[in-house]
Amino acid sequence: MARTDRLMRLMDALRRLPVPVTAMRLAAETGVSPRQLYRDIATLRAGGALIDGEAGVGYRLTEDPALPPQSFSRLEIEALVLAVGELRQTGDAALEDAGRSALARIIATLADDQSRQAMHTVLRSFRSPPARVEPPVDMALLRRACWEELALDVSYRDLKGWVTEREVWPLGISYSDGTLMVLVWCCLRQDWRVFHAKGIENARLSGRSFRPRRVALLRDYAARRAASGPPAKA
Amino acid sequence: MARTDRLMRLMDALRRLPVPVTAMRLAAETGVSPRQLYRDIATLRAGGALIDGEAGVGYRLTEDPALPPQSFSRLEIEALVLAVGELRQTGDAALEDAGRSALARIIATLADDQSRQAMHTVLRSFRSPPARVEPPVDMALLRRACWEELALDVSYRDLKGWVTEREVWPLGISYSDGTLMVLVWCCLRQDWRVFHAKGIENARLSGRSFRPRRVALLRDYAARRAASGPPAKA
DNA sequence: CGCCTGCTGACAGTTTGTGTCAGCATGGCC
DNA sequence: GGCCATGCTGACACAAACTGTCAGCAGGCG
Structure with a gap:
């Protein structure tokens, strides 16, 4: 994969060399003809890199969305941000904090400062209003x-109001x-059951x-x- | 850059699909002949990917060198899994795929084999039934x-049924x-507005x-x- | 054994990448 | 304005890489 490798070195050169840097210089740096250098720049731009080129001056790397091989794509980050934002609805504060913390760590690994800061801003802006509900049961115990x-x-x-011990x-x-649910193997029924968390009135380690x-x-x-459709609802 | 792109998709497929996965399946997934698939696997291996192939069985992705090792706590992973699972509710398939893909990549970086496989199992087990709603508007356009x-x-x-052009x-x-929303600066009102996605009946680049x-x-x-409470609802 | 699967080699056709040459457009300088 | 440096694009020919088809071998599994 000579080409892909060269494109990486091009990005590296753009980051490393003093701005503005001329096409001629970059061509020499990557061992390629000036014409090909222009083509490589075009390739990087098509891949999302924001490379500012000005006639008579040279190139400037404005932003580096180093999406490909290493990091996450913009859409993936956006998806995670959105998803983690929804965790608030579970009413499980520990879970929500964990999600935010993980997301912050992921964002911290983003290649360039600019997109990192951008995502942090987005993350903060979309913090939804409190509106949190009380966790219906000791989620920490369930998780453990x-x-x-x-x-x-x-x-x-259960949903009919009948209480059982199991x-x-x-x-x-x-x-x-909008409902927290717990998948369990029910020893009483000898089958899988999906319990609504709010129905669990008391839980203790056996x-x-x-x-x-x-x-x-x-x-x-x-x-x-997969074989027989969704399970009964306990 | 068809090839490089395809190799990325191959990696994604290896992370995403249930193991073991056959070359035939991966070939179909990436739209290439089986022979070429073997060549692509060889390319990835040359690039450092640890892909375990066994005759009569299929492929297994052992490790993912494309990412710096990140350590997430169990709770953090659980939070992300839960959060990403919720993405299905948005009805935005692209977003959901991106979330799953990112999550698969994160899980692939987990230190020990055991928790990695455990999370993969959990991820697959909790795949919720289709039940997906149509995206109310061209989300790809909005994101772009x-x-x-x-x-x-x-x-x-708007919620009162009045239609305006802005x-x-x-x-x-x-x-x-349960509602997709879009935060916008409204040039008509000269203010921020939160639009319900389903209310956006037509959107085009100006x-x-x-x-x-x-x-x-x-x-x-x-x-x-932060200064004056939540914004008006358009 | 038969089947499925990973894996490799060879060959031809196609695609892609590349250098060379030519030309246009723009910004800065005198 | 002229001049130059530089970004940018098109055309063309040649070279390199990629890909599908066909063939065959090897290893696991029933």
Whole structure:
């Protein structure tokens, strides 16, 4: 891949050399004819690089959206920003903070200062108003149980209002349509169930850990759902 | 740059598709003959990618050298998974794909194999059922206008049903409470407005680009909102 | 064994990349 | 204005790279 490599070196030269830098100089730097240099510049521009060229002066690298191989595309960052913003709706503050923190770290790895600052600004601007709801249940406990594969004893009030006591193996937390949900293997029904978090009135560690492993159970669940449609709603 | 682009898509496919994945599948995914797929795999390997291929089984992406190692906490990863899952609700397929792709890349950088595979399983298990709504408006156009700072002429139907024609400067896309929203500077009202995406009945580039820059406008918006509460709803 | 799959070589056709030459447009200088 | 340096584009021919087709080998799995 001689060409791709050369384009990388071109970008590097644009960043490194004192501005303005002439096409002739860049051509020498990358070992290519002036004509080809112009073509390479065109390629970079087509790829999103903002290279300012002025007749009689030279080139200036205005912005470096180093999208390709290394970093994230602009759309990907935008998607993550939007997605993390939605976490507020879950009412789970720890989760939201974690999302913001992860996102901040991702943004910090962006190549150039300018897009980094731009994304930070966007991130701050779109902070949605409080409007947060109380987490219906101890999400931290649920998460810990998922990760450490610990069985839980829960009191669960289903959508009809009936309360039952069960041992469940929590597999994951999901959020959709404004509702926090927990996927569990229900030892009472010997089947998968999706509990609404607000229905979990009491949850405590049973002291037992469950087997098979969480990942294996999830795989089974995914396979079964693929075979027979969505599961019953507990 | 067809080839380089295709190699990127190949990497993405390797990260995204359930393992193991056959060469035939990857060839179809990248629109290339099986023979060429083998050549592309060889190219990626030459570039440092650790792709494990086994006869009779398929390919497995072992490690992703394209990213600096980043360490995320388990909770952070969980938050991102949950957040990205919610993107489906926006009805914007491009956005959702970008989110999944970014997430797959992040997960690929996780230190140990075990949590990586666990997250992949979780990611796949929780794929929510289709249930997708049509994007109410050309989101790609809106995004492009935001990024390239291009003014738009829109027909907007507000919540009372009144339709107006305006020139707006789109600043960003937001999603909350099940509704896609677009923050704009409205040239008609000379003020910020938050448009509901479904109310934008027609949007086309006016041919003008706007100043001040998007980031500066967003900063102003954030500052003003901090001073005087949320903006009017157009 | 038969099948699926990864993997490699060879060949031809096509595409792409490249250098050379020519010319136009623009900004700065005298 | 003339002049020069420089960005930029088109045309053309040659070279290099890429790609599909065909063929064959090897390893896992039932």
